[in-house]
Amino acid sequence: MQSTTIPLFNPPVSSPSNLPRFAPTIRHFPPPSKLRFPTAMASTPSGLAVGSRTGTAPRGSTGTDGLCTLTDFVGKGGIGLGDDLVLLLTHIQYACKRIAALVASPFSSDLQNPAGLAVGSERDAPKPLDIVSNEIILSSLRNSGKVAVMASEEDDEPVWIRDDGPFVVVTDPLDGSRNIDASIPTGTIFGVYKRLVELDNLPREEKAVLNSLQSGTKLLAAGYVLYSSATILCASFGSGTHAFTLDHSTGDFILTHPHIKIPPRGQIYSVNDARYFDWPEGLRRYIDTIRQGKGKNPKKYSARYICSLVADLHRTLLYGGVAMNPRDHLRLVYEANPLSLLVEQAGGRGSDGKHRILSLQPGKLHQRLPLFLGSLEDMEELESYGDVQQKVNPGYEV
Ligand SMILES: O=P(O)(O)OC[C@H]1O[C@](O)(COP(=O)(O)O)[C@@H](O)[C@@H]1O
Incomplete structure (x- = not known):
């Protein structure tokens, strides 16, 4: 693992002058090409045994130590x-590891609330951490050489990247960031479609939008x-929904929850x-x-x-029940579609x-809906119960 000093943040100005001043350091995981396989780990850490929670890893995908990384899982020895697509996923992983380091950084709140920025004035206004995360993802997608267009919740319009990129990526780079000062969990959401080659001759702006407005049934991965x-x-x-936990000692996402099955009924x-x-x-x-306790479940x-949508959904996938936002707030393209695929593939329902x-055909990039x-x-x-969609949406302050 390399460690690079990047003059991204100023040291806190309020530091007492008698304390040593450290140049903030951001630790970077190795670029995708240098990721190590976790062969040095002698045994499977307890509780992380592949197949122990929900299913089994694809045959041939585990290393000699019994661990299966995300790259093993999706590669030739796995599915x-x-x-x-494997290369693209490697770059998405890399971006997310950088975002993980960013949100855990002692300087993240300086980014979130830089001096001079109006805080809390516009509830839906992109926050600086959202913007940095957006840039991190865009840069990884560019570097992959595999993406034609990225549509992000943070951008008004999709960004055309390259004509021959086989994929389209939709993303909410950092959902839930409004609570990040309290270290509440946040999440990145992504979906991957094929580039629609039949649109190749259209003007860029037009094909960027149309490629990004594909129906969720066309998702290759989410x-x-x-x-x-x-x-x-x-x-x-x-085929199935699988979760991988980042091993900070190696920088690998290790398969910990293969074939997640959402309980048919929960109590939350x-x-x-x-x-x-x-x-x-x-x-x-x-x-x-x-x-x-008067419903069908007594x-x-x-x-x-x-x-924080990702955190609320993650718990729901594992424990069952329902997670909802009944007002027109969450976005079909960036949030509802990718997350619904995960829930359906775990045996649940997204509605x-x-x-x-x-089954909904997106009409607008930033279309919002109850979820x-x-x-x-x-x-x-x-x-x-019929009418469960909240039509009154006054705009809430908190
Ligand atoms: O204010 P509400 O209606 O409870 O909405 C909360 C939801 O909004 C989100 O914060 C996303 O909103 P933003 O897109 O404005 O960041 C989700 O993470 C969360 O589930």
Whole structure:
């Protein structure tokens, strides 16, 4: 692993002058070509045994130490995704490792709240950490040489990268960053489509938008990276949903949760229920019913809401239940589609309260919609209440 000193941040100006001043150092993982396989690890750390939680790794994909990295998993010895996609995923991993280091850096809040920047004035305004994460991802996608266009939640328009790139990437580079000063988990979301070669002769701006507006059913791969007590990359390549945990000692994402199966029913609901009085009747009745244990599951449900989509979904995938944002807030292209693929591939359902998310044809890049993700039986019960989409959306201050 190399360590590079980059003059990105100024040392905190408030440091007492008698203390030594350190030039902030950002530790970089090796570039993708130099990633080591974890052959030096003698045994499988307890609790991380491949296949122990949810399923088994693809045959032939584990190293001699029994560990399977994400690169092993998708490569020729694993599910064999094809060299182009494997290379792209390697660059996405690299970008996410840089973002993980950034959000954990002691200087991240300087970036988040630089002097002179109006803080909290515009709730949806991109925050500096979002912008830096966006740049990190864009640079990795460019370096991969495999991406025609990137559409990001942070950019008004998609960025055309190269005419011969076989893939289109949609991304929310750093979701949940509004709470990052309190070290609340954040996440990167991404989806990968094929470039539509039939659009190649259109003007750039036009083909950039149309390539980015593909239906979720066309996703080749989708994933999120959760930056929390562990950094977890959870992805689907069209068959199953699998999670990999970053081993900070080697820089590898190690397969820890192969073939995640969301329980058919959970006992947790996840929603910002301070909005209760803005909810439609159906949603109020549903939540009132399940929290009293009067629903189809005769157990009283518990509430869990981190207000960070990736973290709320990750918990839901593992424990079951429903995670929702019933107002028009989350984006179809960057959030709802990629996350719905992961939930469906884990055996759950992604819906806008009425329709399967993946069946919706995006009309606009930044189109927002209500989003409900979760266990199949919980989702069916929720949708049976009819009006669960919150139409009142006054804009909330916090
Ligand atoms: O304010 P609400 O409606 O609870 O929304 C919270 C949701 O908004 C998000 O913060 C995303 O919002 P932004 O796109 O404005 O960052 C999610 O992480 C979270 O699930």
